[in-house]
Amino acid sequence: MITLTLPDGASRTFDAPLSGAALAAAISKSLAKKAIALVLDGAVVDLATQIEHDAQVAIVTPDTPEGLAVLRHDCAHILAEAVQELFPDTQVTIGPVIDDGFYYDFAREVPFSLDDFEAIENRMRAIVDRDEEIVREIWARDKAVAHFKEIGEHYKAEIIASIPEGEDVSIYRQGDWQDLCRGPHLPSTGKLGKAFKLTKLAGAYWRGDSNNEVLQRIYGTCWASDKELQAYLTMIEEAEARDHRKIGREMDLFHLQEEAQGSVFWHDKGYIIWQALEQYIRRRLQAADYQEVKTPQILDMRFWQQSGHWDKFRENMFVVPDEVPSIEEEAHVITGKADLMALKPMNCPAHVQIFKQGIKSYRDLPIRMAEFGCCHRNEPHGALHGLMRVRQMTQDDAHIFCREDQIIEEAVEFCHLVQLVYKDMGFDDVMVKLALRPETRAGSDEVWDRAEERLRSALQSAGLEWEELDDEGAFYGPKIEYHLRDAIGRTWQCATLQLDFVMPERLDATYIGEDGNKHRPVMLHRAVLGSVERFIGILIENYVGRFPLWLAPEQVVICPITSEADSYGEEVLTACKQAGLRARLDVRNEKINYKVREHSHAKVPVILAVGMREAEAKSVSVRRLGVKEQSVQALTEVVTALQTEATPPDLRG
């Protein structure tokens, strides 16, 4: 007798052990048809799994997250089967499920091309039509290693060989094709359906290590129905239209050009956003008792040697020889013999220098030292990405020098500040991560234990949920990271707080404690926006260029309907400007339709149309971006209302 409890709390008893498939059939015919896997006491397993004893069970269907994951995993397998049928010289490696789909890494001499996708997809559909039964087999590890070696699947053999000796491995067989896999899988290939599409082709290192050979990765997406597949493809297409590089060009915010790779040319409109943001965050910092400083851009190599950057970070630094370039035709411009200086990649060592001027008392702490520091980092070319990853960036950086007993309070305060700012920016999809000790690190395990625990309690006190990342911390300490999403779902680290016991030591920063002795301060490296460039990139994508009034580069455009109303337009413009609004008058010889269309495309939040009727009544016809309706209101009222709306969030009553 076996008693099985279903998700709705109901239970059923069976005389003998039975498979998931039999269970589904016992519940209903339609469920049996839709069933693709089984949840047995919380674990997703094959539908064919025998249920031997009392358990919590659920039948997995494609319309659940678990079901979709199984589907995508099978889609990866079917991709691999199709590829090996079409290209027998290909070795398989791994093929995991990812957000919205899956990928499979292949090893093959000849590169795949996008043109191959059609043939591969066709073969995948044929495999679905064949409806091959998918069977799980348990093999001894050594036998599996030998087998995969023998059939020339060296990567698979390597994976299996890394499984502990003596353990059995599971092999899934579908038709003539087989793969090492933990599972679970569909009962047969026919259950996959055809709502899949191969999307991207890219290189990827074997085992994620750039010292290893490059494999060819094929990405795909897979859904329970064609409708969902179509919806996903449409969503991706629309998301691409939100790309900040595209919107930045359309709205004339900034540009990039190859003579300054990774450095941004900010146009006037983009720089208005920058300034509004900088002034806003500066006020927030002032309110939180930060002091603002400015430190040198170029410092001698010896300085970076002392800070440890020369050792740990040199590859990412721009180096400048301290000599006068030769103007002789024949001579080398630079001798290569001069002392070296470097553009600062970070502000922290310079801030320590300010801290070290004079003698600091424990009474002075915490010192919160902020700088809108322009830093240069020599990023790999392949890493550069619009505003998101640049080589010259400005951080809303600050270093908090404090005593150990002040760490938690400072960290909690910081988390509150981030939450406040991100709320003002309208971000609701923020991911918080805690990056823990990396393999190569400075400081004892005891120090790290303490540091990590402190950040955990700070996150807890701030009421946040977070994910912990092993091995991702800075060499000098663990860090809290706030990640934001871009238009197509990629995440970018923005705010960060890093706990550092090392730098004060290296640069010999001290304060006089209550006991009259010298002590090391702790440093908290922190940024709220992160890099201003990246943050604006995220803002553009999140707002799709339709900024709230306080950030909009152009807030108001005044459009006379006939040239007779031009002089009244001037009057409206003056009123707007006097109220501090960023306004412009469009007196071009164009029809109102045309002007409305153009300024709407330019994402100007407010269009004020004025004709003779408005001129006589001292009113304006207000049209808000994205709203078809207009309303005619008194000029003075409109200006006052817009003025209120354009007030930055921290200055509102």
Added chain:
RNA sequence: GCUGCCGUAGCUCAGAGGUAGAGCACUCCCUUGGUAAGGGAGAGGCCGAGAGUUCGAUUCUCUCCGGCAGCACCA
């Protein structure tokens, strides 16, 4: 940096072994129009750079540069 793809007017994109085309934008003219394109004319290109194949290359081949996607990197 690695793998793949791409590079034609300011933008979006056609094109073909015989030195280029559209729409939008731009300039000028006509039009004074009431809320997402009024009409006409004009100007605009070393077809990413270099080398090779060819009678001839923007088109084919190679190298480089840049862009895009992913990987690695992101202290």
